[in-house]
Amino acid sequence: AIQMTQSPSSLSASVGDRVTITCRASQDIRNDLGWYQQKPGEAPKLLIYAVSNLQSGVPSRFSGSGSGTDFTLTISSLQPEDFATYFCLQDFNYPLTFGGGTKVEIK
Amino acid sequence: QLQLQESGPGLVKPSETLSLSCTVSGGSISSSSSYWGWIRQPPGKGLEWIGTIHYGGSTYYDPSLKSRVTMSVDTSKNQFSLKLTSVTAADTAVYYCTRRHRAGSGIYYIDYWGQGTLVTVSS
Numbered sequence: 215a216i217q218m219t220q221s222p223s224s225l226s227a228s229v230g231d232r233v234t235i236t237c238r239a240s241q242d243i244r245n246d247l248g249w250y251q252q253k254p255g256e257a258p259k260l261l262i263y264a265v266s267n268l269q270s271g272v273p274s275r276f277s278g279s280g281s282g283t284d285f286t287l288t289i290s291s292l293q294p295e296d297f298a299t300y301f302c303l304q305d306f307n308y309p310l311t312f313g314g315g316t317k318v319e320i321k
Numbered sequence: 322q323l324q325l326q327e328s329g330p331g332l333v334k335p336s337e338t339l340s341l342s343c344t345v346s347g348g349s350i351s352s353s354s355s356y357w358g359w360i361r362q363p364p365g366k367g368l369e370w371i372g373t374i375h376y377g378g379s380t381y382y383d384p385s386l387k388s389r390v391t392m393s394v395d396t397s398k399n400q401f402s403l404k405l406t407s408v409t410a411a412d413t414a415v416y417y418c419t420r421r422h423r424a425g426s427g428i429y430y431i432d433y434w435g436q437g438t439l440v441t442v443s444s
Contacts, residue, residue, distance in 0.1 A: 215384070248430050257417055257437050258368065263430035301368055305421075305429045308381040310370040 216240050216304050220313030226321040233289040235316045237302035242282045246306035249278055249287045252315075253298045261300075262287065292318070323348045325418045325435035332441050333412075339405040339440055343418030350399045351376045356421040357394065357401045358431070361414035369414070373421060374401060408442045415439050 217240035227233050237247065245265040250258040260269045262278040265285060275290045289296055297320055302313040329341035343357070350357065358373035372382035374392040382390045391404045405412060420433040 246429070257434035259434075260430060260432050263424075263432070264428045267428075269432065303368075303431065305431070308373070309383045310373075310431075312368040312370070315367050 215309050216243060216306065216311050218302055218304055218311050218313040220302055220316055222316060223314060224317040224319060226319050227292050228321045229292055229294060231292045231321075233292050233296075233318060235287045235300055235302075235318075237280075237285045237287075237313045239283045239285075239304055239306075243304045243306035245281055246304060247278075247280070247285050248303045248305060249276075250301045250303060251296075251298045252301065258301060263305075289318075323420060323433045325420065325433055327416060327418050327435045327438040329438065329440070331439060332443065333408055334444050335409055335442055336407055339403070339408050339412060339442070341403045341416055341418070341438065341440070342400050343402070343435055345399045345401070345420075350394060350401060351396050353377075354423040356423065356429075357392075358419045358421055359392070359403045360417045360419055360431075360434075361412075362417070362437075363411075363414045371403065371405075371416075410442050413440065413442045 219238045247265050249262040252258040261272050261276050266278045277288045279286050299315050299317045301315050324346045326344045333339045356373045356375050359371040361369050374380045376394050389406045394401045415437040417437045418435040419431045421431045
């Protein structure tokens with residue numbers, strides 16, 4: 215199975231900060247990577263698919279980049295509603311595998 | 322707008338079978354571009370993919386669970402189901418049903434999730 219290594223596991227940031235989260239795949243997954251946001255007690259929500267495609271309704275402050283094995287989620291200006299846990303998911307082949315998650319907390 | 326809703330017992334005894342259903346509304350489970358699946362999240366932990374099924378019958382399961390998992394589709398009810406046998410406390414988790422969409426150019430992504438249902442394995 216493809217291993218997804220996500221970092222950092224947690225971070226503290228302030229409203230307005232630029233935040234970057236990374237995921238590294240154990241093998242080339244082309245552009246088959248998505249990013250999800252999860253708030254406590256809720257199901258994950260798709261933010262970005264295929265590395266850099268913004269899901270409908272997601273604010274443009276979220277962006278994704280990368281290819282092959284290294285990928286990045288960027289929040290350009292952190293907003294109060296962005297404090298949550300973020301996961302990457304490789305959709306290149308089965309079994310689908312997730313990164314371990316990054317908890318974004320208020321500084 | 323597609324909606325998914327899990328249903329099933331919230332408490333299962335060790336060694337017994339966990340059975341969950343997911344009802345799809347706002348769309349057809351027989352869509353050729355939709356792959357239905359299950360993902361779970363143990364309390365306080367990350368997300369674990371369990372498997373995927375297409376209405377045509379093809380299934381894909383996580384190797385670590387493959388010997389205990391069965392998924393099925395009931396097109397007449399617009400539902401799909403999960404059975405996990407011989408459960409232990411390690412199977413305690415929130416279980417989510419999901420839709421994996423096949424977009425153009427071979428792109429896939431999981432875009433719809435149910436609200437999740439907590440299943441506790443305990444005697």
